[in-house]
Structure formats: structure tokens, C-alpha cells
Amino acid sequence: xxxxxxxxxxxxxxxxxxxxxxxALPDEEIPRFARDLERILAHVRQLQELDVxxxxxxxxxxxxxxxxxxxxxxxxxxxxxxxxNAPASRAGLFxxxxxxx
Amino acid sequence: xxxxxxxxxxxxVQLRTRSKIFCGCPTAYGAEPxxxxxxxxxGLPGALPVLNEEAVRLTVMAGLLLGCQIRxxxxxxxxxxxxxxxxxxxxxSQYDLPLCVGGGLEIETPAGPKTVxxxxxxxxxxxxxxxxxxxxxxxxxxxxxxxxxxxxxxPDLASADEALAFLQALKRILHYGGISDCNLExxxxxxxxxxxxxxxxxxxxxVKTEIKNLNTFRGVHxxxxxEIRRQTELLAGGGRLVQETRRWNDELGVTxxxxxxxxxxxxxxxxxxxxxxxxxxxxxxxxxRAALPELPAVRRARFVAEYGLPDYDxxxxxxxxxxxxxxxxxxxxxxxxxxxxxxxxxxxLRAMGERxxxxxxxxxxxxxxxxxxxxxxxxxxxxxxxxxxxxxxIERGGRPAEVIERRGLAQVSDExxxxxxxxxxxxxxxxxxxxxxxxxxxxxxxxxGQVMKLSRGRANPKLAGExxxxxxxxxx
Numbered sequence: 001x002x003x004x005x006x007x008x009x010x011x012x013x014x015x016x017x018x019x020x021x022x023x024a025l026p027d028e029e030i031p032r033f034a035r036d037l038e039r040i041l042a043h044v045r046q047l048q049e050l051d052v053x054x055x056x057x058x059x060x061x062x063x064x065x066x067x068x069x070x071x072x073x074x075x076x077x078x079x080x081x082x083x084x085n086a087p088a089s090r091a092g093l094f095x096x097x098x099x100x101x
Numbered sequence: 102x103x104x105x106x107x108x109x110x111x112x113x114v115q116l117r118t119r120s121k122i123f124c125g126c127p128t129a130y131g132a133e134p135x136x137x138x139x140x141x142x143x144g145l146p147g148a149l150p151v152l153n154e155e156a157v158r159l160t161v162m163a164g165l166l167l168g169c170q171i172r173x174x175x176x177x178x179x180x181x182x183x184x185x186x187x188x189x190x191x192x193x194s195q196y197d198l199p200l201c202v203g204g205g206l207e208i209e210t211p212a213g214p215k216t217v218x219x220x221x222x223x224x225x226x227x228x229x230x231x232x233x234x235x236x237x238x239x240x241x242x243x244x245x246x247x248x249x250x251x252x253x254x255x256p257d258l259a260s261a262d263e264a265l266a267f268l269q270a271l272k273r274i275l276h277y278g279g280i281s282d283c284n285l286e287x288x289x290x291x292x293x294x295x296x297x298x299x300x301x302x303x304x305x306x307x308v309k310t311e312i313k314n315l316n317t318f319r320g321v322h323x324x325x326x327x328e329i330r331r332q333t334e335l336l337a338g339g340g341r342l343v344q345e346t347r348r349w350n351d352e353l354g355v356t357x358x359x360x361x362x363x364x365x366x367x368x369x370x371x372x373x374x375x376x377x378x379x380x381x382x383x384x385x386x387x388x389x390r391a392a393l394p395e396l397p398a399v400r401r402a403r404f405v406a407e408y409g410l411p412d413y414d415x416x417x418x419x420x421x422x423x424x425x426x427x428x429x430x431x432x433x434x435x436x437x438x439x440x441x442x443x444x445x446x447x448x449x450l451r452a453m454g455e456r457x458x459x460x461x462x463x464x465x466x467x468x469x470x471x472x473x474x475x476x477x478x479x480x481x482x483x484x485x486x487x488x489x490x491x492x493x494x495i496e497r498g499g500r501p502a503e504v505i506e507r508r509g510l511a512q513v514s515d516e517x518x519x520x521x522x523x524x525x526x527x528x529x530x531x532x533x534x535x536x537x538x539x540x541x542x543x544x545x546x547x548x549x550g551q552v553m554k555l556s557r558g559r560a561n562p563k564l565a566g567e568x569x570x571x572x573x574x575x576x577x
Contacts, residue, residue: 020181020367020369059378060176060374060378065377065378065379065380066377066380067377068152068154068157069125069151069152070153070155071118071119071154071155072119072120073119073125073126073128074120074125074126075125076124076125076126076138076139077139077140079133079134079135079136079138082135082138082143082242083135090234090237091134091239092134092135092136093134093135093232093239094135094185094242095237095239095240096238096239096240097237097238098233098236099185099233099238
């Protein structure tokens with residue numbers, strides 16, 4: 001889907017998308033990504049010319065449905081394993097920078 | 102100018118499953134931090150979710166109980182955002198094709214019954230729990246991945262009281278249906294409220310605020326009461342409201358603005374590629390529908406019609422599904438519904454209240470209660486003794502016959518024994534005996550009481566009266 005906000009400000013759009021994805025883009029890289037983004041949008045605009053009247057929206061390409069598991073508990077990781085890669089932990093908790101709400 | 106409030110609720114309800122929604126980690130409450138975790142619910146790269154069928158069934162059951170339309174085709178989506186409670190940076194939820202749509206729930210208001218419409222019910226994963234320290238925050242993932250059902254209402258509620266009535270009615274149904282334990286202390290039910298005010302009778306909606314993460318019904322009521330007053334006063338004073346998210350400060354009893362993020366929420370929902378769609382055919386839905394429990398209101402009416410109970414009894418008994426089940430089992434066994442109801446509504450409910458437990462935690466069984474009713478009916482023991490026996494059945498279990506035998510409580514109908522007690526009572530109380538001979542009928546009750554005392558309550562009172570009358574020359 002092409003964004004519903006105007007895309008004339010491509011550089012601004014790149015910055016916005018980068019921020020949403022928490023990517024730190026240096027300013028000098030912005031023109032390159034703006035060009036890429038413009039090509040992507042052009043491609044999508046081309047797709048939008050297709051007549052899809054009567055075609056159900058498709059979320060999955062494979063005709064597989066209802067993949068379930070039974071409601072049976074089973075052991076997972078030990079706490080020691082779970083915390084093994086954490087940069088910091090305390091009292092069995094993953095420590096992160098203090099969250100401000 | 103008079104203002105009226107317009108309120109919509111988003112209620113998050115943890116489902117009663119044994120394992121999490123996308124992995125086999127247990128959902129039991131109260132474990133030490135991060136003891137119920139695995140690569141899936143920790144959001145480790147490469148881990149793949151597999152949907153717990155029971156979570157789908159419970160959500161559909163909730164939808165059926167609330168009159169929703171059940172979607173034949175539904176799917177999961179990723180809701181993208183960054184927060185430490187969700188390390189894979191998206192929450193698996195349902196966006197455009199939730200499991201249930203529409204539906205409604207009737208509540209009682211001072212102006213009469215009112216139907217609150219539902220917009221949708223979707224299924225998602227709960228997130229981790231944050232704890233805050235001085236310099237850092239800690240994250241516990243035990244809760245992450247608990248199946249969470251989100252129920253969204255239409256903005257049909259007009260006051261804090263109505264919101265509270267709705268939540269209580271909803272809780273009753275979900276608990277009754279076995280959908281959720283609805284234990285508020287354990288965070289099973291959390292609520293976001295959307296509220297705006299507008300001039301009374303106006304059709305246009307005012308600017309709304311959202312109050313996040315209220316975890317008690319009392320909190321919802323207090324937060325709404327405060328927020329409606331705040332908005333009304335602001336508008337009455339010529340002020341302007343801004344659309345914002347606020348937080349309820351329970352200590353101060355006020356709502357306060359939350360730090361607004363610099364950009365509006367842009368969750369960039371897209372289909373979850375790791376989960377296949379859910380397709381529910383008619384047969385499966387009908388099979389689940391057939392297993393629906395009878396709702397409290399329907400059951401109440403049936404108790405009146407089928408067992409001839411007074412409205413009041415029916416209402417008390419059906420307020421708790423386990424109590425209602427217990428009643429029915431005992432009543433069917435002995436064929437004396439009103440007697441069973443009397444015992445439950447007095448002694449049994451009191452014992453539950455004193456212990457703070459459900460009926461299932463008592464040692465008393467429906468069979469034992471039915472037997473007790475029969476024993477009292479037969480006159481083998483008095484109603485007063487019945488109470489003692491019931492107390493013991495509640496405390497220690499067993500059958501009434503055993504308790505009566507063990508404690509020597511059986512009513513004595515043996516004529517010789519009763520004759521002897523009658524003679525002893527008359528000898529000990531010549532005054533009342535004489536009064537009775539002269540025609541004072543009430544004196545007989547006193548003497549019967551004395552026989553009961555001598556027999557430690559075991560004498561058959563009817564036979565005792567006859568024996569006394571005979572001895573005092575006023576037989577028949």
C-alpha cells in the first residue's frame with residue numbers, strides 16, 4: 001500500500017521510516033535511500049494499476065490453515081540459560097535502562 | 102450547560118489456558134521471575150510461534166456467550182513498536198480479521214436495562230512485566246505470551262456507574278463460562294477507557310482522552326468519575342481539550358497526562374508470516390456452541406420453573422456456577438430442592454465466606470447434603486442436630502450416617518427411654534407439671550424442653566410430648 005501522506009518530501013519520509021525502525025541514518029546516506037524509496041514507490045504505483053476487483057486480499061501464499069498445538073505445558077529454558085546473554089541482570093530480571101513512562 | 106459522558110472500553114482478559122499462546126511455557130501465576138520462559142516468549146531470533154488451539158476455543162466461546170458473530174476466517178498480524186516488554190519489537194495480535202465481531206451485553210441501570218454493543222474481540226499475546234529500580238528497570242517474561250483476549254465496546258456507556266456495571270456483568274459471564282479466572286489481583290483483567298463529554302443531547306462527539314492500564318474495577322470507576330468531572334469543568338470554563346493519553350494516579354486520585362511520544366502511533370500492522378490463518382467451519386463452531394454453559398440469567402429462571410425455588414434463592418444460587426452445580430446435584434439426588442437451597446444459602450455459604458474459599462474446597466459433597474436432607478425429613482435427627490452434622494461434613498467430609506453414628510446423635514424414638522425421661526422431667530419440675538394438669542397448655546412446651554435436655558437433644562420431640570401428656574392425664 002502506498003502511504004496516504006504526501007511523498008513529495010522524500011527525505012523527510014526516509015527520516016520518519018528510519019526513526020520508526022530505530023535506524024540511525026547519517027545525513028549523507030539520506031539522498032541514496034530517498035532514491036531507493038522513490039523507486040520502490042514507483043513499483044508499487046505500477047502494481048496499483050492492476051484491476052484486482054473481486055480478488056480476495058491474500059495474507060499467505062501457502063494454502064495451509066489451522067496449525068495448532070495442544071494446550072500442554074512443557075519446560076522451557078532454565079533461568080540461567082535465559083539470562084545468559086543479557087548484558088545485565090538482577091534478581092532474575094533482565095536489566096534495561098530505566099523506563100520512563 | 103449540562104454535559105453527558107461518552108465512554109468506550111477496551112478490556113484485556115487473560116484466558117484460562119495451562120500453557121502460553123504460542124509456546125508450551127506454563128501460565129501459572131506467581132512463579133519466580135523468568136522461570137517460565139523459552140526462546141519463543143523471550144522473542145529470541147529464529148524462534149517460531151505455534152498457536153494454542155485452546156486459546157482460540159476460549160475466545161470463540163466468549164464470543165458465543167456475548168452474541169458475537171464468529172469469523173470463519175481470521176488471521177494474526179504484527180503490531181510494531183519498541184518497548185522493553187516486547188523484545189522482538191512487535192506484538193502478535195489481530196488487526197483487520199479478529200475472531201469475533203459485534204455482539205453485546207445487557208446491563209442494569211437506574212433507568213432500566215441497557216444493551217452495550219461490542220465492536221470486536223481479538224486474540225493477542227500478553228507482554229512482559231516491568232519492575233522499576235532506582236537506576237534501571239527489570240523485565241520478567243513469565244507473563245509474556247499469556248493468551249490475552251481484547252474486548253472492545255462501542256462508545257455506549259454514559260457514566261462511571263455504567264462502566265462498572267458492564268465490567269461486573271462481563272466478569273460474571275467470562276468466569277461462568279470458564280473463559281478466564283478473572284482474578285483482578287493477579288492482573289487477569291486490565292482495562293483502557295476512552296472518554297469524552299458533550300452537551301447533553303448533542304450527536305457530535307467531543308474530544309476524547311484515553312486512560313491506560315487500569316487494573317481494578319474500582320480504579321476504572323474512580324478514574325472515570327474524575328476524568329468526566331475534569332473535562333466537564335474545563336469545557337464549562339471555556340477551555341479546550343486535547344486528544345491525549347492519560348494515566349490514573351491512584352494515590353492522588355487524579356488522571357495526569359502521559360509523556361507524549363514525538364510521533365503519533367504508527368504500528369505498521371502487517372500479516373504475521375509465521376502463523377497460518379484460522380479457519381473455523383460450521384461443525385467446529387457448533388460443537389463448541391453445544392458445550393456452552395447455561396448463563397446465570399437463564400439458569401436463574403430455570404431454577405424457579407424447574408425446582409419451584411423463590412426468585413431470591415435462584416439468584417443467590419446461580420451467582421456462582423460451582424454453587425449452582427452443587428445445588429442441582431444435591432437437589433436431584435434427594436428431590437427436595439427447597440431444603441437443599443436452605444442449607445446452602447445459610448450454612449454452606451457462611452462456611453465458604455468464613456474460609457474465603459469456593460464450594461469445591463469444602464469437604465462437603467452434594468451426595469452428603471442430599472442424604473442429610475433425607476435424614477432430617479425422616480425425623481431421624483432434628484433440624485438443630487442437622488446443623489451440627491452439616492458443620493462436621495463441611496469440615497471433615499464423610500457421610501451423614503457415619504457422623505450420626507460416631508457422635509451418637511441419632512434421634513431416640515424408643516418408648517421406654519422416652520417414658521423414663523418424661524417421668525424424670527415431671528419429678529424434677531412439679532410446678533409446671535401441676536400447671537399443665539390444671540389446663541395451662543404452654544407448660545407442656547417447658548416440659549418437652551426438659552426431656553430434650555435430659556436426652557441431650559436426641560429424644561423425638563413428638564413422642565416426648567405424647568409421653569408427657571399421658572403421664573399428666575391429658576392424653577390425646
